[in-house]
Amino acid sequence: MLAKVNSCSVAGIDGFIVEVEVDISYGLPVFNIVGLPEVSVRESKDRVKTAIKNSGYTFPMERIVVNLAPADVKKEGTGFDLPVAIGILVASEVIPSEKINAYLISGELSLDGKIKPVKAALPYALTAKEKGKKGIIIPVENAAEAAMVDGIDVFPVKSLSQIVDFFSGFVEIEKHRMDSTWLTHGNDKVDGMDFSEVRGQQHAKRALEIAAAGFHNIIMTGPPGSGKSMLAKRLSTILPALTFEEAIEVTRIYSVLGLIEDKRPYMSTRPFRSPHHTISDAGLVGGGSKPVPGEISLAHNGVLFLDELPEFKKNVLEVLRQPIEDGKVSISRAGMKATYPSQFMLVAAMNPCPCGYLSDPMGKCTCTHPQIQKYRSKISGPLLDRIDIQIEVPRIEYKDLAARTKGEISSHIRKRVNRARKVQEARLEKLTVPSNARIHSRHLGAFCHLDAECEKLLKQAVDVLGFSARACHSVIRVGRTIADLENTPEIGRHHLAEAIQYRSFDRGLSQ
The missing domain is CATH 3.40.50.300 (P-loop containing nucleotide triphosphate hydrolases)
Structure with missing residues (x-):
């Protein structure tokens, strides 16, 4: 029988769906994983087999082939343990297959069937939401992290048997809710410093x-x-x-x-x-x-x-x-x-x-x-x-x-x-840049207007101190920030003069 379970991996910091395909057929007992698995993925065979047995289920003594699609991308990490085990149990008809496709599943298995945390839970949750999945099934330790993503159900699990009972309809798993109180925590003290x-x-x-x-x-x-x-x-x-x-x-x-x-x-x-x-x-x-x-x-x-x-x-x-x-x-x-x-x-x-x-x-x-x-x-x-x-x-x-x-x-x-x-x-707001330091030089004229006095002062700085074009733009940006601290709509001469004072290397004071 063929079973398909959705899991996830990362490329850079972006997640992508990995479809775990499990096929069980008659033949000599063989357990193969294909689809460019790294060492940690290939080693999952022993963890999965032992975890299924120690959770009270029968491991099929037949020919088992697991394909991790897309097959042309390397897969690494221990997060495929749980979806592979679920796929084997679905293919063995221990778990009904109706609900499986609605969830993204990730977790590392210990030999006794307990589920250990994985890396990249947040990218996984973001991917699950992007791909329209109903929810994500993830280790308890990763639940709070995954719950940062709004609009997707996060189901924290502790053991393989708990997931089997969930998909079989015997138990309900309480969804994890994000604790938003951290948003009110400021930076008042960082390690007690002030x-x-x-x-x-x-x-x-x-x-x-x-x-x-x-x-x-x-x-x-x-x-x-x-x-x-x-x-x-x-x-x-x-x-x-x-x-x-x-x-x-x-x-x-x-x-x-x-x-x-x-x-x-x-x-x-x-x-x-x-x-x-x-x-x-x-x-x-x-x-x-x-x-x-x-x-x-x-x-x-x-x-x-x-x-x-x-x-x-x-x-x-x-x-x-x-x-x-x-x-x-x-x-x-x-x-x-x-x-x-x-x-x-x-x-x-x-x-x-x-x-x-x-x-x-x-x-x-x-x-x-x-x-x-x-x-x-x-x-x-x-x-x-x-x-x-x-x-x-x-x-x-x-x-x-x-x-x-x-x-x-x-x-x-x-x-x-x-x-x-x-x-x-x-x-x-229209530039979608967060601060003055990120204003591109082509936008300086629109957002950092200089009057005649400021233009004269900046020209003197360029002529006398030898400011480069980039240094000149930096002075304008810093002058804009000084004006913002004073809640002044326009950059004044004294704002620009102070900004010039903060170019000690260009002014030769550190030579």
């Missing part, structure tokens, strides 16, 4: 507030101990909370990699990724023999913090240029191509020289000019051009360090950031 803990550095705090409001890339340079890393790690506390659509996008990426936690089945805060400087280019942008998302995709809709920027390999930093520009990265391998989203906010920190004390009036720099040039040469001009805000973070003075009063708390700063974001959303 901006008020940073003493002094008002200039840097102001720059980070502007960066957060417009989602601008930012680089900080200064001597060791000036607070660059401390500032960067607290940036997440002033960013707006994830919208539901953004949460879906982020959770989807983490789900594919199996990084979703049981206690937090969906991403409720913006990602903050801080890879070590020894990371490879594949680890940063994604790739490998079996392409997987890299750190820039894990930082999607959040922050990618690169501490000690010149310590990263130059080829690793150069691969960032295109993803920063496009907001996505495409990985091509023999037989497959995957595209991953990468709309992240780049935050970088660096010392001005190898010893770190070049710009510090209290320190004595011991670096030679060739050493400094070699140190900085890893950061190319085209990469710096794509960083809108470039600031110096000087040594903190003792009076600020010893001050009894704390600085402004994160929640107050975030309120201003949220107001500025709402102004941007209303203005950029």
Whole structure:
């Protein structure tokens, strides 16, 4: 007898339907799986056979052929265990076949028939909805994640026998409902951190507030101990909370990699990724023999913090240029191509020289000019051009360090950031871009109008400081964000002047 069960797999972060076809016929007892199965799929034969027996059902001692269609795409993962077992029981007439086609089924089987969690539950649920399935049958541990998708029934299951009884009409499985309370959780505290803990550095705090409001890339340079890393790690506390659509996008990426936690089945805060400087280019942008998302995709809709920027390999930093520009990265391998989203906010920190004390009036720099040039040469001009805000973070003075009063708390700063974001959303609604940093140069004239005074100031900056076209556009975008923070409809001369001050590398202050 022939049986068909719908399951799912992923290509990149997108799911696609895999039709599990099971045929049982007379002949010598053979159990074959075809359709380009990977090792983990081929090994499912022993898990399925043992799980069926230990669940109290008879495993057919006949010729069994399982085909995973489409047969020209590689299948991997343990999520095919459950649909293969269901297919065998349907073909053996243990389970009636009427309801099977309405559901998408995925799960790993243990030898005693219990069902273990799988990766990519959210992409599976999105695929089930897209293909018009009534529901998805998935392990209990994955139910909350899959339930983020509205308009589809999620049936959490614990064992193979429970599914058999469900399709046989003996039991009902309660549908899992999404807990929407996480939407009210803000970014008030990220691991207990708050901006008020940073003493002094008002200039840097102001720059980070502007960066957060417009989602601008930012680089900080200064001597060791000036607070660059401390500032960067607290940036997440002033960013707006994830919208539901953004949460879906982020959770989807983490789900594919199996990084979703049981206690937090969906991403409720913006990602903050801080890879070590020894990371490879594949680890940063994604790739490998079996392409997987890299750190820039894990930082999607959040922050990618690169501490000690010149310590990263130059080829690793150069691969960032295109993803920063496009907001996505495409990985091509023999037989497959995957595209991953990468709309992240780049935050970088660096010392001005190898010893770190070049710009510090209290320190004595011991670096030679060739050493400094070699140190900085890893950061190319085209990469710096794509960083809108470039600031110096000087040594903190003792009076600020010893001050009894704390600085402004994160929640107050975030309120201003949220107001500025709402102004941007209303203005950029037709462009479908989320922030000022993403405004394309061809739209700057329409959304970032400059009066005669601003045009004159910008011309002086280009003529005297040698701004490139990209740097000039960055200044306009940052000026627009500063105006939004003040809730001013037009960019003023003082907005543009402040934006120019945030181009320290172009102004030669870090040389």
